[in-house]
Each structure stands twice: as C-alpha cells, then as structure tokens.
Amino acid sequence: MTVTVEIARRGTGPQERRWVCPKCRSDHDPAAVKENLSVCPACGFHQRIGARERIAQLADEGTFVEYWGHLRTLDPLDFVDLEPYPERVREAQGASRLTEAIVAGTATIAATPCVLAVMDFGFMGGSMGSVVGEKLWRAAAAAADEGRPLVAVASSGGARMQEGALSLMQMAKTTCAVDVVNDARVPFVAVMADPCTGGVVASFVSLADICVAEPGALLYFSGPRVISQTTREQLPADFGSAERNLVLGHLDAIVPRAELKDKVANYLRLLKGGGQLDGLERRAASRPRGGRTRRLARAASTRVAAAFKNPGSESLGGSGPAPGSSEEPPA
Ligand SMILES: [Zn+2]
Numbered sequence: 001m002t003v004t005v006e007i008a009r010r011g012t013g014p015q016e017r018r019w020v021c022p023k024c025r026s027d028h029d030p031a032a033v034k035e036n037l038s039v040c041p042a043c044g045f046h047q048r049i050g051a052r053e054r055i056a057q058l059a060d061e062g063t064f065v066e067y068w069g070h071l072r073t074l075d076p077l078d079f080v081d082l083e084p085y086p087e088r089v090r091e092a093q094g095a096s097r098l099t100e101a102i103v104a105g106t107a108t109i110a111a112t113p114c115v116l117a118v119m120d121f122g123f124m125g126g127s128m129g130s131v132v133g134e135k136l137w138r139a140a141a142a143a144a145d146e147g148r149p150l151v152a153v154a155s156s157g158g159a160r161m162q163e164g165a166l167s168l169m170q171m172a173k174t175t176c177a178v179d180v181v182n183d184a185r186v187p188f189v190a191v192m193a194d195p196c197t198g199g200v201v202a203s204f205v206s207l208a209d210i211c212v213a214e215p216g217a218l219l220y221f222s223g224p225r226v227i228s229q230t231t232r233e234q235l236p237a238d239f240g241s242a243e244r245n246l247v248l249g250h251l252d253a254i255v256p257r258a259e260l261k262d263k264v265a266n267y268l269r270l271l272k273g274g275g276q277l278d279g280l281e282r283r284a285a286s287r288p289r290g291g292r293t294r295r296l297a298r299a300a301s302t303r304v305a306a307a308f309k310n311p312g313s314e315s316l317g318g319s320g321p322a323p324g325s326s327e328e329p330p331a
Contacts, residue, residue, distance in 0.1 A: 021045050023216075037257045046214045046257055048194055050096065051103040051120035054153055058261050059107035059116060066105040068138050073100065073131045077164050085162040088124065096123045100131045101156070104139040109151065110265030115143040118153040121195065125157035128200055132160075133170030136204060140177035144184035149268045153191045154205045158198015167199070174204035187271035189264055192219050192242070192251075210267045212253045213242035214260070219250070 018027040024043035033040065037057055038047040049057075055064050079085040093099060101123040107116045117139040119126045136152070143150035159167040181188045190208030192201070194217035202221050205211065213219060220240035228235050238244045245251045255263045 051118040064107040079162040102132045104135045112268045114149045121155040127160035129160035129163040133173045137177045149187040155193040156200035171203035178207040212255045217242040
C-alpha cells in the first residue's frame with residue numbers, strides 16, 4: 001500500500017514547485033505545508049513524516065539526546081532477495097540518513113521528561129528487525145530505570161522479512177519490554193502514525209496505557225487485500241482506518257498532529273498522577289495496568305486448570321446448581 005505524494009511544477013518560474021495533496025488535489029507551497037506540520041492546509045491530510053521531523057515536532061527544542069544509534073543489524077541468514085540484505089540496509093541508511101528504522105533517546109515533551117522512540121517508515125518500510133527490537137527494549141529499560149515515561153511513535157509495515165524468524169521474535173521481545181515498563185509503574189503512551197501494521201501493531205504498540213493515532217492512519221495486522229482474498233468477503237470501505245479502529249475500541253483517541261505534542265504531554269502528566277481527566281481519557285487511564293492484568297490472567301488460568309482436573313470443584317467461580325437441580329431462587 002503506497003501513498004503517492006506528487007511534486008508538481010506550476011507557474012512561470014522553473015524553481016516554483018508546488019506540493020499537491022494526494023487526497024484533495026489542492027496545491028500548496030511546500031514550505032507552507034512543512035510549516036503546517038506536513039498536514040494539508042486545505043483538507044487536513046496528514047503526510048507521512050520521518051523520525052527526525054517527528055522528533056522535532058514532539059520534543060522540546062534541543063532536548064532530544066539520541067541513544068543506541070551505534071547499533072547495526074547483522075545478516076545472520078545471509079539473506080538475498082533481489083539484492084543482499086546488507087546492501088538494502090546501506091541504501092536505506094544513505095537515503096534516510098538514519099542507521100535503523102527507529103530513533104530512540106531521551107527528551108522533554110512540553111517540559112515533561114520522557115524516553116522517546118520514533119519509527120521511520122522511510123527506512124525499509126519501518127520494518128522491525130533485531131535492531132528495532134533491541135532499541136525499543138533498551139528504551140523501555142531506560143524508562144523503567146529512570147522512572148521516565150515511555151513514548152513510542154510507530155509507523156511500520158511489520159516484521160523485516162530479511163531477518164526471518166529473528167524478526168518475528170522481536171514481537172515477543174518488545175512485548176516483554178512493555179512488561180518491564182509496566183512493572184516499574186512507568187506510563188507508556190503510543191502514537192500510531194500511517195501506516196502501522198503487522199507485527200508492530202500486534203506487539204508493543206497495542207499494549208500502551210494510552211494508544212492514540214493520527215487522523216486517517218491505516219492500522220491493521222493484515223492488509224484488506226489479503227483478508228479479502230482469504231475470507232472471500234467484501235470488507236468495509238474504511239477497514240483499518242484509525243477512525244474505524246476508534247469505533248471498534250482499539251484506540252483511545254484520534255489526535256490531529258497539531259494537538260499531538262500537548263496531548264501526549266498531558267497524558268504523561270495525568271498518568272503520573274494529578275490533573276483532570278475527561279471522557280475517553282478517563283477510561284483509558286483506568287484500565288488495569290500490565291502487572292495486574294498478568295496476575296488476573298494467571299489466576300484465571302490456574303482456576304481453569306483446576307476445573308479441568310476436578311470438574312466438580314468450585315474453582316470456576318462458585319458452586320453453581322448441579323445438573324438437573326432447580327435454578328429457581330430460594331423463596
Ligand atoms: Zn488536502
């Protein structure tokens with residue numbers, strides 16, 4: 001799935017380039033669009049942005065300090081498709097000026113200190129390989145150690161096929177990373193940016209205390225074409241959109257880019273204690289935290305296991321009426 005962003009040449013001057021919105025087809029001065037946080041001034045279409053631009057928008061000026069930028073992926077499978085994996089990585093590094101598909105470090109957001117990890121779809125489709133998993137793990141561990149909230153901005157096509165099963169294992173690793181943050185009672189806020197799909201949606205992002213998305217972002221595990229071909233069913237036109245995910249309860253809110261910095265900072269302050277909550281935000285903040293969820297899950301599985309061993313026990317939630325007995329309440 002691709003979104004085409006056209007740069008059209010209009011006017012008389014050869015240097016006069018205009019940005020054409022792929023959604024409403026209006027054209028604008030590229031500098032004005034950039035100034036508007038890369039959002040179409042006419043229709044609000046949110047253009048995809050890279051990790052550096054995202055950090056510049058979210059973090060207070062000059063506060064971001066990058067960590068773990070030295071980590072480089074290996075090629076344990078000697079993977080070659082149309083070209084060798086190391087060659088693809090080098091090309092992505094040259095084009096994006098990043099070392100990997102995630103940039104992580106510490107920053108303040110509206111004066112609230114946090115650990116910030118931002119994925120970049122421009123780097124091999126934001127795919128999650130070993131280095132992305134490791135940097136997310138280290139960011140979570142640092143957040144837990146320092147008692148700083150963790151903020152992750154995810155934009156990804158899913159697992160990195162060139163790393164095979166090692167890439168899939170990052171789903172388990174980053175899920176454990178969220179456990180580390182939860183156990184330390186540190187808030188975790190995730191922002192899903194277009195597109196956020198596959199193993200990233202199915203691991204750490206969806207486990208955040210508060211999970212928001214940008215308007216119009218596509219969020220799904222498998223794409224509509226794959227699902228439609230597998231199930232032979234027509235999917236709704238808005239399948240996978242942030243708006244539909246909100247209705248289905250997969251998201252806590254949709255936040256326009258212009259409000260994102262203040263909202264995220266607000267969430268962090270609220271989750272650390274104090275402040276006023278409203279509506280969706282109150283429900284999100286009152287969800288059980290990870291530690292409690294795990295304890296509840298363990299208790300439930302223990303009860304189920306006991307019930308299977310001893311079907312007559314009361315371990316599945318009290319002694320119901322024996323088969324054949326009256327279910328009438330006592331007079
Ligand atoms: Zn537009």
